[in-house]
Amino acid sequence: MSSDDKLRQLAQECGIHLGYDAWDGSHQTTSPPTLKALLRALGVEVDTENAIGEELRARCSKRAARTLPVEQVVLAEEPFKFALLQPCEWYLLDGQGHEIQAGRSDVSLTLKPLPVGYFTLVARGPDHCEEVFLLSRPAHAPTIADLTGLQQAWGVSGAIYSLQSRTNGGLGNYADLGQAMSSMGQSGATYFGINPVHALGWAAQDTISPYSPSHRGFLNIDHIATDAGFETETNDGLIDYAAFRKQHRAALEADYARFCRNATTAERGKFEAFCKAEGPELTRFATFESISETHGSDFRNWPSQLRKHEETAPKPRDGFHAWLQWKASNQVEAAQLCAAQSGMALGLYLDLAVGARPGGAEVWMHQDLIARGVSIGAPPDQLSPAGQSWTLAAYAPNKLSENRYEPLRTLLRKLMTQAGIIRIDHVLGLTRSYWVPEDGSPGAYISQPFDALLAVVAIEAWRNRCCVVGEDLGLVPTGFRERLNASGLYSYAVWQYEGTPDGALRSAQDLRPFTMACFGTHDTPTIRGFWRGRDIEWWRSIGWLSTGRAMELHSARAIQRNSLRQHCSIPANATLDDVSHAIHRELGKSPAELVTVQLDDLLGGEQTQNLPGTINEHPNWRRPTAKDIEAFARIQSLIKTSTSMGPKRNPNAVLQEKEVDPCL
Known part of the structure; x- marks a missing residue:
């Protein structure tokens, strides 16, 4: 057997794919340099031919010696x-x-x-x-019917950072979230979905993307409502994170100082109970935050003696950072209570990001389980011919299995206790991940322990009575979606992506039943932006499209608009408000068990929150809502949309005049 044959066999033993079918129909073979890079990421020695042979023999012998499997999924x-x-x-x-x-x-x-x-x-x-x-x-994760008794439901999605109120300083907070959900719940919405609220890190002053967290198991302290509100000027109508954080961090410090001076015995007892329940994970996270204040947000640049949490002693500021998590947790819990009191059956719908930053707290705390020298990404496609590296750390599947999936179990448990629904971003990562080596080698796929990971999700969802949506967009392997749905995980359908061979959009009546359906997401144009081709114009303005190609896409968009006119009975003289309402009404009549409408669409927004693939070319994650949350209860489009969802999705949507809402 040649050395390359041994390398390929070892790679297969470790779950690395020897090739994949690309978007253009070609077959891409995984090169030896990529095989070696991914094997090193798994902790496998491949520097010499002898090392490769010894690793291969050892793994084959270990597998042959087993009489029982290492792990087994059983039906409860x-x-x-x-x-x-x-x-x-x-x-x-x-x-x-x-x-x-x-x-x-x-x-x-x-x-x-x-x-x-x-x-x-x-x-x-x-x-x-x-x-x-x-x-x-369990036989399957909880469904909407299991948790609410409804066969169909609807909700709203938005961005917590975009919520505006008189005293939040320009960035939405958890108190605003509770008030917003209360208004939506009284209008009949079953849930409110927001961007991830994972911890970004105290020292990560330049990080604003909610999908680039420091740790997914802890909360973003930017959204803590302080004891005293404050105002921050916007920057050209956009959220100014730097100005906000300067005032907000000072307000948090003042709140903590007051807690240390004036907290009652009962309050201190609750804080101590929280720290005890969170255990060593909170202790290590707080220590990371403390060190980052001095040495920066990327632990890979810290002094060598601080780079491993096992060798790091607690720091004086640990108590402050633990208190911030307690404060955030209390406010999220209060927001969920406001949702429940308004009649919102599920309340929070939270996003689980794909991964954490390589230099952040999650990786620092679990270094032994992290794949080294690679990032999660995506293979080349028509929009990204060079492929994508998302600069997110990946757990090594072999090491995660050896650790019995404990980090994932803990992370899911914490997220699910805070929410009625969670969405797993890029759920295809449960079966395979595309890893991009940092050494410049092309990327490749590696298999994940799909059965076990799916079982962990179902177990934690069942234990915490939480629905799960899997974001299964893109090239879905044969049978994947069926197995996902059989386990109780809802699929995800974005109507503007649901095309037919002739370039039109499918009827909403053709959407799959066991699905959360929406017209768009934070990564796509709003209904108004879609109708006017704002996304195409953004691509042209930043140089991604030639004028000729942009005109071709506008022509293709016209075909999509015509199909929507037909499906939704939109007259030629319809206003954009009419178009938005007609699309929501048609989604409400679809067989999809869950239908989500975007807050930006309800408020008449035209620009998208995020333009994928851009950093500075587009004001990602910085657009505020068009109205303050105090006005949400009076938004006619929300009431109109609620009515159009029909009695199956809205059995209890009766607004009671003069009833005082305790959360407002």
């Missing part, structure tokens, strides 16, 4: 049988290490039905002892 409340190669004595431990079953088996080992959760099977034979990690998953 159903018995499960393992075939045995030799007799063994065995016992089963629950998540707390308590023995709950035991026995001796010869030809097969049968487990009694298990509840939903995680377990460890230990089997001892004459000359071996093996452990099997068991993931006992």
